[in-house]
Amino acid sequence: MDTDWSVSGxxxxxxxxxxxxxxxNPDPVDRQVRVDNRLDGPVLPPRRAGVPDPGWxxxxxxxxxxxxGRLSLGYACPAAPGQPPVSVVNEGRASERPTDDTETAxxxxxxxxxxxxxxxxxxxxxxxxxxxxxxxxxxxDSPPAPVASWLAAVERRIERGERLTDASVVTAVGGVKTxxxxxxDVADLDARVATDAVALRTVAARxxxxxxxxxxxxxxxxxxxxxS
Amino acid sequence: MxxxxxxxxxxxxxTTVAYNLGAALDAVVVxxxxxxxxxPGLHDVLxxxxxxxxxxxxxxxxxxxCGRSLxxxxxxxxxxxxDALRQVKREYGDVIVDxxxxxxxxxxxxxxxxxxxxxxxxxxxxxxxxxxxxxxLARELDTGLVGVALNRTTDADDPPEDVFRRTLGAPVxxxxxxxxxxxxxxxxxxxxxxxxxxxxxxxxxxxxxRVQSCNSR
Numbered sequence: 001m002d003t004d005w006s007v008s009g010x011x012x013x014x015x016x017x018x019x020x021x022x023x024x025n026p027d028p029v030d031r032q033v034r035v036d037n038r039l040d041g042p043v044l045p046p047r048r049a050g051v052p053d054p055g056w057x058x059x060x061x062x063x064x065x066x067x068x069g070r071l072s073l074g075y076a077c078p079a080a081p082g083q084p085p086v087s088v089v090n091e092g093r094a095s096e097r098p099t100d101d102t103e104t105a106x107x108x109x110x111x112x113x114x115x116x117x118x119x120x121x122x123x124x125x126x127x128x129x130x131x132x133x134x135x136x137x138x139x140x141d142s143p144p145a146p147v148a149s150w151l152a153a154v155e156r157r158i159e160r161g162e163r164l165t166d167a168s169v170v171t172a173v174g175g176v177k178t179x180x181x182x183x184x185d186v187a188d189l190d191a192r193v194a195t196d197a198v199a200l201r202t203v204a205a206r207x208x209x210x211x212x213x214x215x216x217x218x219x220x221x222x223x224x225x226x227x228s
Numbered sequence: 229m230x231x232x233x234x235x236x237x238x239x240x241x242x243t244t245v246a247y248n249l250g251a252a253l254d255a256v257v258v259x260x261x262x263x264x265x266x267x268p269g270l271h272d273v274l275x276x277x278x279x280x281x282x283x284x285x286x287x288x289x290x291x292x293x294c295g296r297s298l299x300x301x302x303x304x305x306x307x308x309x310x311d312a313l314r315q316v317k318r319e320y321g322d323v324i325v326d327x328x329x330x331x332x333x334x335x336x337x338x339x340x341x342x343x344x345x346x347x348x349x350x351x352x353x354x355x356x357x358x359x360x361x362x363x364x365l366a367r368e369l370d371t372g373l374v375g376v377a378l379n380r381t382t383d384a385d386d387p388p389e390d391v392f393r394r395t396l397g398a399p400v401x402x403x404x405x406x407x408x409x410x411x412x413x414x415x416x417x418x419x420x421x422x423x424x425x426x427x428x429x430x431x432x433x434x435x436x437x438r439v440q441s442c443n444s445r
Contacts, residue, residue: 049333102341106307108336110332111332112333114301
């Protein structure tokens with residue numbers, strides 16, 4: 001088995017290598033090969049619809065090089081460059097390997113899930129709304145995920161409304177059609193945006209009040225520690 | 229065994245066929261369009277929030293409904309479907325899966341997991357193309373086509389059974405248009421119970437017999 005390989009960088013990403021391997025089988029029979037990644041990182045194999053191509057696993061690739069033919073492989077690996085990037089083992093004459101039909105179906109057929117944009121008001125965990133009333137996270141200066149998703153949904157509605165405000169007849173008709181296609185009525189949208197405005201104002205007032213209170217908090221940590 | 233009930237096209241009565249075939253086989257029907265009711269559904273199973281057996285509901289026909297919220301559909305991972313179906317099969321025996329319309333992965337995965345496939349067609353010549361595409365998918369995924377349900381035929385149709393049988397290469401069961409069949413899912417009363425001597429009930433029993441003969445081979 002003749003093997004050629006190359007390792008190259010990825011534009012804009014210093015931490016990822018692209019590895020290509022070309023295998024040539026000079027023999028008159030199909031050969032089974034195992035290609036193992038030797039770089040210090042996981043194999044990121046080629047995928048379709050989120051499913052790795054047949055033969056790929058976490059550590060490398062297993063497949064067949066046809067008699068007198070070639071097989072070209074490529075994968076990415078978040079690791080420092082090393083040489084050689086792969087080890088190739090000739091596992092002898094090729095035999096039939098079972099394929100996973102479920103993975104084939106997912107790989108070959110389109111994703112059945114509705115696009116994320118189609119679920120604007122969904123809680124980010126996709127749950128049934130039975131969330132807890134404790135802090136929902138949020139780190140640093142970004143708001144917690146449920147708040148961010150609510151704001152994003154409101155923003156989308158307002159943007160739609162803005163497109164219909166002062167629109168020319170042509171764009172307005174186009175907009176009305178788009179919204180009708182979304183299953184929403186223009187009147188609904190108007191009412192919804194008005195409700196959003198009230199909710200936003202309430203949130204803004206509450207947020208401002210909480211900011212003032214939060215900034216006024218000054219716990220005498222040292223004094224309390226001495227007392228305890 | 230696991231039987232996938234598929235149709236390339238929506239609106240041909242796939243759910244009704246799956247439900248009544250499920251009754252004739254005493255199988256659990258896993259369905260995309262059944263009334264949801266309370267409790268976990270298939271989306272919860274596919275999102276890892278419930279086990280398949282928790283989501284099965286009793287009744288005239290045991291059902292595992294899908295759930296209808298977009299958020300649930302978004303969170304579902306269709307790759308878990310094959311395992312979920314096998315789990316139901318282990319616990320309950322036969323499983324009928326009502327595949328969604330179209331040819332996406334949510335059809336491909338149950339067809340791949342199934343031991344046999346039943347295609348539902350409407351008695352129109354243009355329906356043939358969709359049925360052929362579905363049969364091709366089943367063939368690619370190594371699932372045999374055991375029967376064709378030619379659904380909602382009327383006397384005026386002069387049902388083109390021969391055309392379908394020759395083209396699809398599988399026995400055809402003709403289910404006449406019958407309001408009792410149409411109501412069966414909504415009322416939760418399969419036609420083999422409510423009208424056991426009707427032609428429609430005969431059709432479902434013959435389809436069930438074909439599925440079973442494939443199982444015993």
